[in-house]
Amino acid sequence: MKKKILITTAIDYVNDVIHIGHAYQKILADCIARYQRLRRGENNVFFVTGTDEHGQKVFNVAKEKGIDVKQFVDEISKKDQEQQDSLNISYDRFIRTTDEDHKRIATEFFKKVYDAGYIYKGTYKGLYCEGCEEYKTEKELVDGRCTLHPNGEIQIVEEENYFFKFSEFRAFLKDLFDKNSDFVLPKQRFNDMYSLVDKVEDIPVTRRKEKLPWGIECPIDSNHVLWVWFDALVNYLTFGLQKNCWDSDTQIVHFLGKDNARMHALLWPSMLKAAGYEIPSNVYVNAFLSLNGKKISKSLGNVVSPKELVEKYGVDPVRYYFLRYGPIVEDSDFSEEHFKSVYNGDLANGLGNTVSRLFKLSDRAKMSFTVNKTYNDILRQELTQTLDLFRVDNALEIIWKRLSNLDKHINENEPWSIKDESKLKGVLGYEVGELLEVSILLSPFIPDISQNILDMFSKKVSAYPLFPRI
Structure with a gap:
């Protein structure tokens, strides 16, 4: 067992306030953080969560509401933090991707990858799902729509971007998976991700400012901002460097939902390898939570507020319910x-x-x-x-x-x-x-x-x- 452990959750988009589907993962990570503090000692456990505040989706919602983008993300981030606090989440830092230290680390990280020769300029022509903030292929769509955001329109995009040489990391990823059978958990998620290793392709990691002005400015070209995923993933490193816990003496564990698995299990370790940083120890991928048999979605509007649930039944009954019956491996339904x-x-x-x-x-x-x-x-x-x-x-x-x-x-x-x-x-x-x-x-x-x-x-x-x- 390594001396230290760093525990992270996926950070949430601030296009709207989080619901119980997001909250499940925070309760799960918090339980493990509390367990590890008892096992390893308070000073050897580090726990971060927070909000993901850049990207097309956030920018467009603020624009539709007629609110200044920074004011909008400030409001939602504060509400998200209140939701987590109501669940007694014992994070060491609630990080925001608009934090100044994160913006600095993200630009430095991009520059490291660029200087290492893994970023080049090109033109992307293809499909983009604003809901996922991801580039898509035809094979990933069903009837021309994203399976996770079926009510959203798939955008046809053609723009100049800077690309990450993702395809050059296939051999690295294969070796990582072959030598670490617990890198992705549970096992079925490991198998899902392993099957994608040979299919990774170079991916755009910037957006043109004229199309998306809301983001962290690219350090090598002021006409571009960092793609939201490239920016967001680095939040873990921002915290890890701050706390001196991103090193070989630390077990680095990411908790996230299966919709984010590909980015955390494939793209993120490749980015870290390119920049010369330690690779995470474990990526734990939980399944989805539904509500009365239907998908929980901000866009569908069928959400349950964690804070309201706590006010009605108490914090520990809510924690117990989700830790015992939540979607730890298989999808589960809440009623x-x-x-x-x-x-x-x-x-x-x-x-x-x-x-x-x-x-x-x-x-x-x-x-x-x-x-x-x-x-x-x-x-x-x-x-x-x-x-x-x-x-x-x-x-x-x-x-x-x-x-x-x-x-x-x-x-x-x-x-x-x-x-x-x-x-x-x-x-x-x-x-x-x-x-x-x-x-x-x-x-x-x-x-x-x-x-x-x-x-x-x-x-x-x-x-x-x-x-x-x-």
Whole structure:
């Protein structure tokens, strides 16, 4: 295990405020960051998220609304940060691609790639999806439309650009995948990306200012701005260099959705190789979240605000739901009906009921408890192996199995019927000890509830229902 770890999420376009589909990935990354802080120590874990604020899509939305572009991105970025804060996301920096240090690093990065001989001037003639901010081929379209943005028009573009010699990195990418079977996770995403290695072609990495004035100015030609993807990917490096954690002593982990997989798994490592920087260790690609059986989309307008969900049900129930049932590998569907079922079943009638039973029994026996064990003392190999592969869903299954075994022990031993004080304290001592260990293991997942349980049994706070009935 490397000494340090850098954890990143994809940064979100500020054409509109983020929804629960975006928020899932942030909760996932946050859980891993909290786990790693307990494993490696606070000073060895670095976590960045933020907003992607340049590009055609953002520029056009601001223009349609009649708002100054910088004012528009400032407003949306602030709202996005508020959404993340409502979910208790423990980032070290909320980066914006309009930040001055990022603009400097992005231009320096471009210059490094150019000086290394991997950028040339040419003319692009082809298709462009504004929704993806990506160049497309006919083969990638269905009935002439992008599968991710079927309501958007595909643009036919012909313009002078600077190109990145992406095709020269096929051998490098093949070697990277061949030697690192966990470079892209889960396995099916690895296979998807590996199948594209031999198909990568040179790609434009600038746009003409006359067509898109909103972007970071190209350092070798003031008539161009950096293509939004070339700019956005460098945000990770901006943070990594700031924190001195983009090096061989750091495990660099990117969390992102499958719509962004190609850029992170193929283009980004090639860009880093060209500029002479360390290659990421892992690219974890989650699947898509739908809403009541339909794709969640800003453009479709069927979005759910994470902040509103938290205000209605509480932050930790929302975190638990998505970490246990979110699209970690396969696409999953969200509905409030399913959420309420999970809330009542897993939390109110599950964890909450166990806490209530044991607290009442121990309080009646005038017992209080303090935990002398650390997270690493309690952590078992099965859980470590699961979380090291980022499978938070399976980790919660393991923890809930332990909780289920505790409930079974309570029902079999019936501490409420034990008259002998010494025997009662022995049984309750074991059962509460188990519960508190479960609570500690839950701290990366539901940090507030975890701490509240520990505080209740140490008598730091009065007892109260952890999960009010809904």
